[in-house]
Amino acid sequence: MAKYTLMKTEGRAKRAQFETVHGTIQTPVFMNVGTVGAIKGAVSTMDLKDIGTQVELSNTYHLHVRTGDKLIKEFGGLHKFMVWDRPILTDSGGFQVFSLAGLRKIKEEGVYFQSHIDGHKIFMGPEESMQIQSNLGSTIAMAFDECPSSVASREYVQASVDRTTRWLERCKAEMSRLNGLPDTVNKEQLLFGINQGAIYADIRIAHADTISKLDLDGYAVGGLAVGETHEQMYHILDEVVPHLPQNKPTYLMGVGTPANILEGVARGIDFFDCVYPSRNGRHGHVYTNRGKLNLFNAKYELDPSPIEEGCQCPACQHYSRAYIRHLLKAKEMLGMRLCVLHNLYFYNHLMEEIRDALDQGNFAEYKEMRLAGFEEGKINSRYSK
Amino acid sequence: MAKYTLMKTEGRAKRAQFETVHGTIQTPVFMNVGTVGAIKGAVSTMDLKDIGTQVELSNTYHLHVRTGDKLIKEFGGLHKFMVWDRPILTDSGGFQVFSLAGLRKIKEEGVYFQSHIDGHKIFMGPEESMQIQSNLGSTIAMAFDECPSSVASREYVQASVDRTTRWLERCKAEMSRLNGLPDTVNKEQLLFGINQGAIYADIRIAHADTISKLDLDGYAVGGLAVGETHEQMYHILDEVVPHLPQNKPTYLMGVGTPANILEGVARGIDFFDCVYPSRNGRHGHVYTNRGKLNLFNAKYELDPSPIEEGCQCPACQHYSRAYIRHLLKAKEMLGMRLCVLHNLYFYNHLMEEIRDALDQGNFAEYKEMRLAGFEEGKINSRYSK
Numbered sequence: 001m002a003k004y005t006l007m008k009t010e011g012r013a014k015r016a017q018f019e020t021v022h023g024t025i026q027t028p029v030f031m032n033v034g035t036v037g038a039i040k041g042a043v044s045t046m047d048l049k050d051i052g053t054q055v056e057l058s059n060t061y062h063l064h065v066r067t068g069d070k071l072i073k074e075f076g077g078l079h080k081f082m083v084w085d086r087p088i089l090t091d092s093g094g095f096q097v098f099s100l101a102g103l104r105k106i107k108e109e110g111v112y113f114q115s116h117i118d119g120h121k122i123f124m125g126p127e128e129s130m131q132i133q134s135n136l137g138s139t140i141a142m143a144f145d146e147c148p149s150s151v152a153s154r155e156y157v158q159a160s161v162d163r164t165t166r167w168l169e170r171c172k173a174e175m176s177r178l179n180g181l182p183d184t185v186n187k188e189q190l191l192f193g194i195n196q197g198a199i200y201a202d203i204r205i206a207h208a209d210t211i212s213k214l215d216l217d218g219y220a221v222g223g224l225a226v227g228e229t230h231e232q233m234y235h236i237l238d239e240v241v242p243h244l245p246q247n248k249p250t251y252l253m254g255v256g257t258p259a260n261i262l263e264g265v266a267r268g269i270d271f272f273d274c275v276y277p278s279r280n281g282r283h284g285h286v287y288t289n290r291g292k293l294n295l296f297n298a299k300y301e302l303d304p305s306p307i308e309e310g311c312q313c314p315a316c317q318h319y320s321r322a323y324i325r326h327l328l329k330a331k332e333m334l335g336m337r338l339c340v341l342h343n344l345y346f347y348n349h350l351m352e353e354i355r356d357a358l359d360q361g362n363f364a365e366y367k368e369m370r371l372a373g374f375e376e377g378k379i380n381s382r383y384s385k
Numbered sequence: 386m387a388k389y390t391l392m393k394t395e396g397r398a399k400r401a402q403f404e405t406v407h408g409t410i411q412t413p414v415f416m417n418v419g420t421v422g423a424i425k426g427a428v429s430t431m432d433l434k435d436i437g438t439q440v441e442l443s444n445t446y447h448l449h450v451r452t453g454d455k456l457i458k459e460f461g462g463l464h465k466f467m468v469w470d471r472p473i474l475t476d477s478g479g480f481q482v483f484s485l486a487g488l489r490k491i492k493e494e495g496v497y498f499q500s501h502i503d504g505h506k507i508f509m510g511p512e513e514s515m516q517i518q519s520n521l522g523s524t525i526a527m528a529f530d531e532c533p534s535s536v537a538s539r540e541y542v543q544a545s546v547d548r549t550t551r552w553l554e555r556c557k558a559e560m561s562r563l564n565g566l567p568d569t570v571n572k573e574q575l576l577f578g579i580n581q582g583a584i585y586a587d588i589r590i591a592h593a594d595t596i597s598k599l600d601l602d603g604y605a606v607g608g609l610a611v612g613e614t615h616e617q618m619y620h621i622l623d624e625v626v627p628h629l630p631q632n633k634p635t636y637l638m639g640v641g642t643p644a645n646i647l648e649g650v651a652r653g654i655d656f657f658d659c660v661y662p663s664r665n666g667r668h669g670h671v672y673t674n675r676g677k678l679n680l681f682n683a684k685y686e687l688d689p690s691p692i693e694e695g696c697q698c699p700a701c702q703h704y705s706r707a708y709i710r711h712l713l714k715a716k717e718m719l720g721m722r723l724c725v726l727h728n729l730y731f732y733n734h735l736m737e738e739i740r741d742a743l744d745q746g747n748f749a750e751y752k753e754m755r756l757a758g759f760e761e762g763k764i765n766s767r768y769s770k
């Protein structure tokens with residue numbers, strides 16, 4: 001079974017390792033998002049190894065509707081299918097159901113909705129989500145939850161959170177059943193529960209206390225970075241993380257910018273994921289230690305320097321800003337690929353530096369130094385988050 | 386200066402090496418087409434080294450209208466811009482002018498046409514083509530020619546070929562002038578002339594005899610694979626190649642299928658180029674020793690084998706047909722990238738085997754064996770050329 005070892009703390013920041021059946025994860029960690037079993041931007045699992053990825057995150061809903069989890073199980077599971085022997089975390093599919101699906105109806109048993117591809121009717125509840133994730137055989141499965149809108153009324157949020165708690169109990173029971181079946185791909189699949197409650201700190205705290213008692217393998221804070229301010233998000237983390245077990249992995253879902261990650265680590269977060277580095281890369285927006293650059297900017301037309309001097313990523317080791325800009329303007333896929341590789345490397349490398357700082361006990365100092373650097377070069381930051 | 390060494394012959398087939406300022410090319414060779422300084426399908430120059438590419442081919446017209454040859458010269462030339470230290474051949478731009486451009490008018494001085502991007506008026510003649518290619522600094526520049534339609538009248542073709550000869554003399558004079566300028570990127574740029582004449586063997590032969598006297602660095606057969614049958618093409622090669630110098634590189638432009646290449650080698654061709662492997666790859670059509678496969682075919686849905694068993698390309702070393710099919714169906718760029726890498730590797734590897742067979746004096750046997758293999762597996766060949 002999985003084992004979480006807290007190796008060091010600094011304030012609320014945690015430096016830990018999490019041993020799983022697919023290898024040990026050093027935290028804090030940034031997971032690289034591969035929607036349908038591939039990182040958008042022509043990045044393969046071999047590339048992920050080159051850029052220091054520890055955990056790949058796949059989207060359950062997308063894999064369920066395209067190719068299908070049953071076929072992937074027949075193939076031997078997602079690890080074998082995409083050729084990745086390190087940890088995979090799968091989301092529950094809930095977020096996509098709530099954001100992509102057409103007409104949907106939430107009931108006690110689960111959600112009725114239409115496929116965003118062909119409109120056919122689908123039902124997904126806690127059991128279905130666990131079954132799909134079990135078919136994929138990911139290392140970590142996420143509980144099926146509802147993520148209420150950040151502007152939902154207090155009454156709606158309270159009712160939704162209560163249902164999410166009942167769904168979590170059903171997820172736990174179903175995963176336990178599935179892990180005991182003879183033909184299950186990964187019989188040691190782990191389950192992370194998800195804290196919800198929008199921006200109501202008291203609802204979130206009560207929910208955190210409740211789910212902490214379920215002794216799950218890890219806990220996520222969900223429903224943030226969906227429209228609230230950064231300050232509201234940091235406040236929620238300040239309030240809620242102390243109510244989640246310190247001796248379990250803590251995952252801040254869908255967050256965020258390099259600055260958000262530094263602030264999240266300071267508040268006790270172990271796991272992060274976000275589409276920014278790959279999405280921004282596909283649009284030619286690249287991260288540097290002095291903020292983001294927009295490579296479409298004419299001033300890079302003849303710039304022979306790499307995206308970031310000294311960066312060891314596959315793009316910066318060989319290619320200039322001028323050449324990558326040319327590729328982006330010519331709509332050559334290679335331009336996107338190089339930017340995505342750089343951005344993911346940048347995030348993975350940032351996490352490595354964060355872990356080193358925690359090991360050396362100077363994270364607070366490191367964090368201030370990094371934040372100042374990002375601010376200094378903020379000239380381009382209006383282009384994208 | 387360049388040096389062509391004919392090392393072995395078998396019938397009319399030639400096994401040679403061509404020493405250039407950017408390294409030695411072993412022939413017969415297949416050049417990999419990178420339209421705008423990048424192989425379509427997110428393939429980089431580092432990837433080209435991995436898959437055994439000897440010569441990269443770039444399109445002059447595309448680089449002229451996007452980013453621009455003057456900026457690339459300022460950057461230090463195309464080799465430095467795209468980070469490729471091996472030979473580059475640039476086409477003259479003529480083919481794109483004739484096929485992509487809108488309204489165009491051919492005069493003695495050159496061609497007036499409209500940019501296919503923004504419609505602005507451009508003039509390109511022999512001198513302009515040489516100047517652009519000199520700015521790019523390619524290893525081999527192609528002469529500016531007209532490629533008449535395969536159904537053009539004999540009178541039109543004769544007049545066109547006569548003008549192409551006059552243009553060739555102007556190309557030679559202009560290149561000689563450019564190579565002598567102090568700030569020229571590659572002062573040892575080579576010039577290949579192009580034989581034209583559509584399907585009129587006597588016009589082509591007279592033209593080949595005429596241009597052979599100009600003592601150029603190499604000679605191409607152009608205007609084939611533009612609609613005539615394979616048999617017509619082979620017949621033209623049988624007639625024309627003996628009228629081109631045997632002690633110079635012979636280049637069959639825009640050809641072709643693996644079978645076309647085997648037949649071309651048998652008729653004395655050294656250089657080939659074609660968009661088939663990359664274009665087919667982007668559509669999920671992949672080459673194998675038993676013909677082409679269409680990876681969209683449902684029968685590959687759970688197929689755990691690589692595209693071709695034993696293939697050492699980056700795709701086949703790791704990924705299954707099932708996974709690549711999934712990527713293609715999900716429209717993930719990675720699917721295209723893997724197929725393009727396999728197809729280019731397949732072509733480059735085929736050329737390596739052809740050279741080995743010529744070295745060992747059993748090319749005729751090898752050719753029959755390969756053609757029989759392609760025929761045997763021709764089930765899928767209706768999908769694409």
Ligand SMILES: [Zn+2]
Binds near residue numbers: 311312313342345
């Ligand atoms: Zn980089």
Ligand SMILES: [Zn+2]
Binds near residue numbers: 730
């Ligand atoms: Zn292969």
